[in-house]
Amino acid sequence: MKKIILGLVIMFAVAGTSLVFAQPAAVAKVEVGNKICPVSGEKVGEMGEIITYEYNGKIYNLCCEACLKDFGKNPEKFSKIAEDEVAASQAAK
Numbered sequence: 001m002k003k004i005i006l007g008l009v010i011m012f013a014v015a016g017t018s019l020v021f022a023q024p025a026a027v028a029k030v031e032v033g034n035k036i037c038p039v040s041g042e043k044v045g046e047m048g049e050i051i052t053y054e055y056n057g058k059i060y061n062l063c064c065e066a067c068l069k070d071f072g073k074n075p076e077k078f079s080k081i082a083e084d085e086v087a088a089s090q091a092a093k
Contacts, residue, residue: 030058035089038081039067055079 037044044050044061051062055075060082071078
């Protein structure tokens, strides 16, 4: 009986330590760099401090708290708008 308990303790100890090392590495966040709010179409920073929203490891700039709420309701739509804006501005350079 002692051998069974000792075996279980060792098994759980080994399993526990392997789980600690199996954690995924932190994903680096990428600043998208959009200058236009994808929700309102306004320039970010003109209505006060720039508001940011992180989605899929990317940080998007918004013009206000109200847009933050709307972005959160449909981040896929608004993230595409922001990325399209950045791509268009880079292509114009």
